[in-house]
Amino acid sequence: MQEIRSFIQDVPQIVPESWCLKCKICCRFPDTKEVQTPTWSPLEADWAVKAGGQPSWFEKSPDSVSLNPTLHSCGESGYRCPAFQMEGNICSIYSVRPLDCRLYPFVLTRNPGKTEVLLAMDTKCPYIQAHGMDPEVVRYTATLTRTLESPAALDYLRTNPKIIGDFWPEFLSVGALGGMTADLQGQNTAPHPALQPLGWSQRSLLEESLSFLKHTYSGYTAAGILGWSDLIRYWWASLEGAFCLFAQQGGGVFMPLPPLGRSVRPEAFDAAWKILFESNQGSEVSRIEGVEPAMMTQEVLNRFRWREGEAEYLYRREDLAALRGDRYRSQRGAINRFQRWFPSFRSRPFQDQDIVPCLQLYTLWAIRRQQADPGSFSKALVRDGLFFHRRLMMSHRELGLTGRVLEVEGQIRGYTFGAPVSSDVFCVFLEIADRSFPGTNQLLFLEFCKELGDYPLINAMGDSGLPGLRRAKQAYRPVGMARVVELAGVEPAASAVRLQRSPN
Numbered sequence: 001m002q003e004i005r006s007f008i009q010d011v012p013q014i015v016p017e018s019w020c021l022k023c024k025i026c027c028r029f030p031d032t033k034e035v036q037t038p039t040w041s042p043l044e045a046d047w048a049v050k051a052g053g054q055p056s057w058f059e060k061s062p063d064s065v066s067l068n069p070t071l072h073s074c075g076e077s078g079y080r081c082p083a084f085q086m087e088g089n090i091c092s093i094y095s096v097r098p099l100d101c102r103l104y105p106f107v108l109t110r111n112p113g114k115t116e117v118l119l120a121m122d123t124k125c126p127y128i129q130a131h132g133m134d135p136e137v138v139r140y141t142a143t144l145t146r147t148l149e150s151p152a153a154l155d156y157l158r159t160n161p162k163i164i165g166d167f168w169p170e171f172l173s174v175g176a177l178g179g180m181t182a183d184l185q186g187q188n189t190a191p192h193p194a195l196q197p198l199g200w201s202q203r204s205l206l207e208e209s210l211s212f213l214k215h216t217y218s219g220y221t222a223a224g225i226l227g228w229s230d231l232i233r234y235w236w237a238s239l240e241g242a243f244c245l246f247a248q249q250g251g252g253v254f255m256p257l258p259p260l261g262r263s264v265r266p267e268a269f270d271a272a273w274k275i276l277f278e279s280n281q282g283s284e285v286s287r288i289e290g291v292e293p294a295m296m297t298q299e300v301l302n303r304f305r306w307r308e309g310e311a312e313y314l315y316r317r318e319d320l321a322a323l324r325g326d327r328y329r330s331q332r333g334a335i336n337r338f339q340r341w342f343p344s345f346r347s348r349p350f351q352d353q354d355i356v357p358c359l360q361l362y363t364l365w366a367i368r369r370q371q372a373d374p375g376s377f378s379k380a381l382v383r384d385g386l387f388f389h390r391r392l393m394m395s396h397r398e399l400g401l402t403g404r405v406l407e408v409e410g411q412i413r414g415y416t417f418g419a420p421v422s423s424d425v426f427c428v429f430l431e432i433a434d435r436s437f438p439g440t441n442q443l444l445f446l447e448f449c450k451e452l453g454d455y456p457l458i459n460a461m462g463d464s465g466l467p468g469l470r471r472a473k474q475a476y477r478p479v480g481m482a483r484v485v486e487l488a489g490v491e492p493a494a495s496a497v498r499l500q501r502s503p504n
């Protein structure tokens with residue numbers, strides 16, 4: 001209860017008081033059926049009554065625990081919230097106003113298909129009309145999204161489900177809320193009684209668990225896991241002294257990484273496998289991904305079947321930061337042409353106000369990519385990628401990411417993000433460039449690699465089996481691959497098999 005109280009009261013209001021005191025829109029409604037009236041949870045109604053409100057202000061919603069206000073007539077202006085005082089244009093219970101009012105002009109709404117919960121801006125609000133794209137509002141959106149994805153926010157939602165309203169044409173969506181969407185779809189019930197939800201508040205536990213060994217694979221980063229949290233629901237359990245991470249997507253449960261810890265006993269694999277098996281009722285979905293060769297002990301091989309997962313390209317950073325010799329002639333040529341054609345370019349660190357232009361660039365890139373490759377696999381990559389890119393941009397500080405953008409005449413033409421996997425390996429998770437400015441990718445990658453002087457190796461992710469991407473990654477002369485395997489089944493694996501080790 002205390003957590004819900006501090007969560008609600010910590011939500012800052014973006015609109016300055018001076019705007020609200022002059023505004024003639026808020027807290028008034030054209031008729032008593034207005035669906036955009038605020039809703040109260042029973043807890044918030046209790047606070048309002050203790051602060052001088054009347055119990056008669058609230059009507060119990062027939063189909064929910066949420067409470068609606070009994071609107072009062074205010075002559076030609078229509079109706080007003082019972083807490084609103086026309087004289088002075090003020091809320092009489094302002095310090096305990098409900099979350100719905102604290103969020104405004106942001107609103108929680110279902111998408112038109114009613115499958116997702118979105119955070120949106122109400123463009124009727126004069127402040128949004130004037131400042132909706134200001135850097136301060138973009139930063140606030142990122143903070144608010146994080147707050148609304150906290151466990152306390154999900155608990156609150158259960159006490160006031162009607163705060164999520166239907167979509168209106170004047171709403172401008174700023175993104176989906178993964179946790180609330182999962183709740184809407186009934187996915188927040190743990191798939192197994194031994195599992196606990198893994199949210200942003202458990203980030204330090206996750207990071208500590210990832211740090212026991214020196215890894216090369218991108219999945220061993222908070223960004224590589226929580227970056228997907230808008231699409232995947234994560235759970236965890238402590239089993240036989242190991243931290244075990246579970247991922248739930250499309251009704252199935254799998255482990256994106258093996259049990260983690262200073263020294264993981266084979267019994268941790270057994271306990272985790274039992275949870276997978278029971279959660280999936282024995283189906284083939286059960287698997288443990290991201291197992292690095294060093295973890296493939298004979299005891300693990302005795303327990304599971306395995307197959308290779310997608311390998312990731314590893315490069316010597318010094319090679320990429322210098323691009324010396326014949327083997328890098330084409331990359332140097334592309335960079336030289338770019339610098340000749342666009343001499344006013346600027347490469348600089350990513351800032352919060354770059355989120356909107358970078359997402360616009362992603363959309364442009366996605367449209368062109370779809371035109372070039374209309375297949376359903378490519379479509380799914382592009383769609384899922386948008387969630388990943390958006391999450392990395394919005395949570396770049398929390399996820400320890402470094403971002404860089406490339407501007408030409410003040411317009412962003414490329415961006416990239418990465419984070420360390422270990423003290424030796426830095427992973428570049430993504431890079432997007434405007435194809436109308438050839439050479440952007442090459443220059444962006446060069447500038448990024450120059451900046452990362454502390455890391456001997458660069459992981460540039462895999463190629464998703466796409467031939468063009470494979471050629472581009474090979475052209476940078478990898479010195480090795482970060483290999484992982486996927487464990488499945490319960491039969492012993494072929495004991496003679498030996499895995500190729502990554503250069504690290």
Ligand code: SF4
Binds near residue numbers: 097
């Ligand atoms: S509770 Fe206060 S802020 Fe919310 S609608 Fe009523 S008067 Fe306005």
